[in-house]
Amino acid sequence: KQEVTQIPAALSVPEGENLVLNCSFTDSAIYNLQWFRQDPGKGLTSLLLIQSSQREQTSGRLNASLDKSSGRSTLYIAASQPGDSATYLCAACTSITQGGSEKLVFGKGTKLTVNP
């Protein structure tokens, strides 16, 4: 059974700092890994998706890496801003059945606060 863990559960940093959010998963047989952002009381916004054959993806100040063999992914945020404050969720796309259906298995998230 796939389990996804995110560390730390909460993180508070001053504005401008570079930071790393960690995600680990127990089953390396994933199709892809997706990072989401969730603001309080809102839905999930997709940030980056890394396919199982890729090592990293970049979008603006965000960079996500994937190491399937060790069951780890990291989300790097450069030059953090107060507007980055949110909960960041990591989700591994994994097989439900041998018939090919898939699902996302989520970590519980890292709540990030960037202080001005």
Next chain:
Amino acid sequence: DAGITQSPRHKVTETGTPVTLRCHQTENHRYMYWYRQDPGHGLRLIHYSYGVKDTDKGEVSDGYSVSRSKTEDFLLTLESATSSQTSVYFCAIRGRREENYGYTFGSGTRLTVV
């Protein structure tokens, strides 16, 4: 964003009453999902669908049923609502190959069972 609409956005209902939540998509995606999000548990899969009339259970399916009579609509029914079903419910679609099979989520339905 993949044209996903959830309704209602908020609902308060009484214990023991049936409740139906609706997820509507406009882009003909095959796979649709219902998740619930609770503090301390994160997001957990309730049911999913891999086509019209093709549905299956997720990890927390007890007390829930689903139906998909059209590609665009995926309905989640709480047969007899209980306080433990107070939660935020999210619908999701799985994108196509050209979208790297990424998932997109609706805005959620906040359900309170009193």
